[in-house]
Amino acid sequence: MTNAGHRLLWTIIALLLVAGGAAALAASLGTLPGVDPASLLLSADLIDRWRMTAPWSTLAAAVAGALFALAGQHLLARELRGPGGTLRGTLSQPGRRPGRTRVAADILTDALVRDLTGNPGVRRARVVLTGAPPHPDVWIQVDLTADAPPAGVREHVHAAVRRFAATTQCQPAHLDVTARIEPGRQ
Structure with a gap:
């Protein structure tokens, strides 16, 4: 999921929680139309139905709670994890004016992979990528098709590395x- 998708999802969850809390507060203060502040939030009929379906009602509530907890744990784990599952650091370069430009290393490696x-x-x-940002160590592994011309691929790899160096100023x-050359088809 993209960063914009995560922000939208968290915004929707926050709005639902705020709306639920505001509705409960309005009901308890008596400002919600059609609700008496002295009455119980759950009707006696609803409580009787709950008791009649016991233990299944309790089991259903526990399963729903567990599913919500798992969904929340999964969402939180996805938020805390960096791009691509692991956080490998950032490239930080001083700018010409006060300030710094920071780019996640995963974004740079993904761009170089796409170029290659x-x-x-x-x-x-x-x-x-390893090492310090001005002069990092770059480790590349390419799997070639059986009919790929080695000289053309070599030039393509060197051109991609030159573009990477020019773009990142590293x-x-x-x-x-x-x-690695894949074996040819039989």
């Missing part, structure tokens, strides 16, 4: 590229 897989000869790519201190 733009060549039809590259089936898959994996990128790992010249790799160490560049390690591993290419």
